[in-house]
Amino acid sequence: MAWVFAAPALLVYVVFLVYPALSSLWFSFTDWDGLSATYNVVGLQNYKDMPHDPVVVQAAINNLIWAVVTVVVPVVLGLTLAVVLNGKVRGKPFLRLIFYTPAVLPLVSVASIWGWLYNPQYGAINAFLRAVGLDSLAQPWLGQDSTALGATMVAAIWLRVGFPMLLYLAALQGISPDLYEAATVDGAGKWQQFWHITMPGLRPAHYVVIALSVIDSFKVFDLIYAMTYGGPGTATQVMGTWMYFNVFQYNQAGYGTAIAVVITLVAVVVSVPYVRSQTKEHAV
Amino acid sequence: MTSVVPTAALPDTIVTTGEKNKPKNQGIGTTIVMVLAALVWISPLVLLVITALRPLSDFVAHGPLSWPGELTVKNFTQAWDIGNFATTYRNSTIVLILKVPLGVFVSAMLAYALAKLRIRFGAAIMYTVFLGLTIPIYITIVPVFVMARSAGITDSLVGLIGPYLAFGIPFEVLVLQSFIRQIPDEIVEAARIDGAGAWRIFLTIVLPLSAPALVTVLILDAVATWNEFLFALILLNSDAHKTIPVGLLNFQGQFSNNSTGLAAGILIAVVPILIAYTFLQRWIVGGLTAGASKG
Numbered sequence: 106m107a108w109v110f111a112a113p114a115l116l117v118y119v120v121f122l123v124y125p126a127l128s129s130l131w132f133s134f135t136d137w138d139g140l141s142a143t144y145n146v147v148g149l150q151n152y153k154d155m156p157h158d159p160v161v162v163q164a165a166i167n168n169l170i171w172a173v174v175t176v177v178v179p180v181v182l183g184l185t186l187a188v189v190l191n192g193k194v195r196g197k198p199f200l201r202l203i204f205y206t207p208a209v210l211p212l213v214s215v216a217s218i219w220g221w222l223y224n225p226q227y228g229a230i231n232a233f234l235r236a237v238g239l240d241s242l243a244q245p246w247l248g249q250d251s252t253a254l255g256a257t258m259v260a261a262i263w264l265r266v267g268f269p270m271l272l273y274l275a276a277l278q279g280i281s282p283d284l285y286e287a288a289t290v291d292g293a294g295k296w297q298q299f300w301h302i303t304m305p306g307l308r309p310a311h312y313v314v315i316a317l318s319v320i321d322s323f324k325v326f327d328l329i330y331a332m333t334y335g336g337p338g339t340a341t342q343v344m345g346t347w348m349y350f351n352v353f354q355y356n357q358a359g360y361g362t363a364i365a366v367v368i369t370l371v372a373v374v375v376s377v378p379y380v381r382s383q384t385k386e387h388a389v
Numbered sequence: 390m391t392s393v394v395p396t397a398a399l400p401d402t403i404v405t406t407g408e409k410n411k412p413k414n415q416g417i418g419t420t421i422v423m424v425l426a427a428l429v430w431i432s433p434l435v436l437l438v439i440t441a442l443r444p445l446s447d448f449v450a451h452g453p454l455s456w457p458g459e460l461t462v463k464n465f466t467q468a469w470d471i472g473n474f475a476t477t478y479r480n481s482t483i484v485l486i487l488k489v490p491l492g493v494f495v496s497a498m499l500a501y502a503l504a505k506l507r508i509r510f511g512a513a514i515m516y517t518v519f520l521g522l523t524i525p526i527y528i529t530i531v532p533v534f535v536m537a538r539s540a541g542i543t544d545s546l547v548g549l550i551g552p553y554l555a556f557g558i559p560f561e562v563l564v565l566q567s568f569i570r571q572i573p574d575e576i577v578e579a580a581r582i583d584g585a586g587a588w589r590i591f592l593t594i595v596l597p598l599s600a601p602a603l604v605t606v607l608i609l610d611a612v613a614t615w616n617e618f619l620f621a622l623i624l625l626n627s628d629a630h631k632t633i634p635v636g637l638l639n640f641q642g643q644f645s646n647n648s649t650g651l652a653a654g655i656l657i658a659v660v661p662i663l664i665a666y667t668f669l670q671r672w673i674v675g676g677l678t679a680g681a682s683k684g
Contacts, residue, residue: 106587107506111514114499114558121555122521125529125536132531139531186426193416194423202670203427206434209666209673210659211616213634217641217655218433227648229436229453236454263430271674324525327618331638345527353623358531365528376523383563384516 126369132362139358151363161364164342167254168368171343172322175261180314182262183269188303190270191277201274205267212264216331219260223247247333250340257332257341265321269314276310277303316379323372344368441465441652448649464653471643472654473628477636481615484546484553484632489611492554493603496561497569501595503562504569505577506587515566521559526552526619534623544626552620557613561606568602569595605672608665612673615662633658 133151137144155161186204190197207215222229223246231243246256284302293301326345329335335342335350342350344364351361440448441464443457451458469475502508503515533552534543542548572595580590596603618634625631631639637658644651666673 107502107508110498110502110506110587110591111508114495114562115514115518117495117551117554118518118521118558121533121551122524122529122558123517125532126524128532129528186423189419189423193419195416195420196424200423200427201674202667203431205670205674206431206663206666209612209662211618211634211637211662213616213618213637213641214655214659217637217651218437220641220645221648221651221655222433222436224645224648227448227453227646229433232453263433266430320523323523326525326527327634330622331618331641345525348527349530352531362528362531365525369525369528372525373520373523376520380516380519380523383519384512386567 129362130366132359133366135359137359138356139352139361140356144359147359151360152367154360155363155367160339160342160347161344163339164344164347164364167341168323168325168343170254171258171261171325172319174258175265175322175325176315176318178262179265180269180318182266183271183314184273184307186266186270187273187277188299190274201270204270207264208267210264212327213331215260215264216328219256219263220247220332223256248337250337253333253337253340257329260332261325261328265318269318272310272314273307276307280306312382313379316376320372320376320379323368323375437652437656440649441656443649445647445649453648464649465657468640468644468650468654468657471650472640472657473631473636474633474654474657476629477631477633480546480630481632484549485611485614487546488550488553488557488614489607491550492557492610493561493607495554496558496606497565497596497599497603498591499558500562500565500569501591504566505572505574505595515562518559518562521556522563524556526556530619530623533620537624543624544630546625546630546632548624549617549620549632553614553617557610561610564606565599565602568599572598601672601675605675608669608672612662612665 134146134148135144136147136150190200194200210218221227223231225231225243225245225248228246230246234240234243244252246252280303284306285298288298288302324345325343326349329341329343329346330349333341335346339347345368348361348364348368351357351364355361436453439457440453442460442462444459444461444463447458499514499518503511508514529552537543537548540548576594576598577590580594585593616634617632618638621632621635622638625635628636628639637654640654641651644654
């Protein structure tokens with residue numbers, strides 16, 4: 106009987122997620138172009154080609170930078186906001202609402218908004234720099250190699266600060282005020298209280314926040330695709346977008362899926378402890 | 390959430406030396422800093438609204454940071470027509486209606502099986518389903534595209550439903566099963582003794598008692614569905630079938646030098662979700678934190 110309830114969701118999950126993922130693994134061992142009726146099995150050739158593809162190397166580095174920056178910065182900022190909002194501040198619900206707002210927007214619209222802010226001629230960012238006398242800093246943010254990736258990450262940070270903030274705010278409710286009271290009696294300063302009460306109290310939250318942020322960072326696609334299309338040149342390519350270009354622009358479906366397999370394996374391996382903890386938590 | 394009484398009482402009663410009058414005004418400085426930070430955070434959206442409401446000539450003449458000389462809604466009517474928003478709105482709504490209730494319902498069924506029915510391989514199923522949280526969409530796009538092509542449903546909204554359901558299931562099951570698990574076994578047992586079958590228990594006891602979790606999951610799933618981009622990008626070709634994110638991308642390309650029109654188009658695309666968020670944020674916040682911190 107239990108299977109009757111489990112079957113519909115499991116069927117959809119297997120057909121549209123598990124099977125395609127495994128099927129991609131198979132395509133990654135072929136030279137399929139994505140269009141022809143036939144293809145050859147080429148073993149590990151696609152994987153062997155990857156280190157010699159400068160764009161894959163660049164994409165991998167970009168993914169790594171992306172993972173570090175768009176996890177660390179939002180987590181630190183989110184924690185800071187949560188601690189401050191948990192203290193004596195007026196208008197908490199309103200402030201919380203504001204900081205989480207970007208997270209509900211479609212990523213394409215976030216890309217459009219920031220593309221518009223970064224516009225070299227009409228963008229607000231350069232206009233602001235010129236207005237405060239920093240004309241020399243005004244530049245085509247998305248149009249040059251040196252700043253393009255950083256500019257996309259700013260947009261990512263903008264939309265990703267809200268999530269850690271919410272989780273930390275919820276976790277802070279679970280720390281007993283008595284602990285702070287006792288620490289104050291003992292003469293501990295605010296900073297000491299933060300390190301010795303708040304941070305240890307947030308340990309389970311740190312784990313969840315960081316795990317989910319890392320998982321999310323490996324999925325990066327929409328923002329890059331809609332903001333820079335991987336450019337200028339290949340400066341902002343990440344594995345997800347480079348996979349897409351290989352499949353849908355260069356007719357190299359076999360090679361493209363191999364790129365996707367590599368990044369997915371990294372994501373899965375990194376996330377396994379989190380998935381295991383979630384299962385253990387709930388399994389009878 | 391707001392019942393953290395002791396924070397206000399704490400320093401008053403404990404700190405007796407010196408800073409007696411401080412607590413009264415404490416928080417004003419922090420509040421000002423936070424409000425400024427919030428203003429900076431929301432400024433891109435504020436700027437977007439101001440720009441969308443002024444004529445292009447006014448924008449070009451005075452720059453993006455100036456106050457509008459005159460106001461107009463022309464940008465919106467123009468963007469609505471050129472951006473094909475009547476069509477993309479309709480398409481996104483159709484997908485939402487077809488997908489979200491169905492996805493939440495089958496997820497609730499699976500969650501019920503995992504939480505309350507003694508299902509074999511329960512832990513293995515959970516592990517496999519939760520692993521789906523970590524799978525990036527792009528690993529599946531080639532096979533999904535091939536499947537859609539052989540089923541003859543490329544460039545059709547129907548083709549989106551399967552992949553959308555599959556990628557929604559892991560999070561929905563995670564949240565719902567942890568919620569359903571908290572329903573006391575005695576209630577379920579009592580119903581069983583009264584002769585209620587598994588379906589009846591599911592429909593008349595489990596679902597109603599899970600209402601808060603169901604609402605949360607419905608809302609979060611609706612947001613994710615409304616915003617989904619990659620599957621829509623690869624599966625939909627013709628303008629008649631595009632959803633809002635894909636439509637907005639095209640629009641962005643056409644309007645790159647018309648800042649006011651672009652701003653209006655972006656707003657058209659995001660305003661419904663902003664309004665929904667403002668009214669439903671309690672559920673969104675509660676759901677995110679429940680889903681993530683239960684584990």
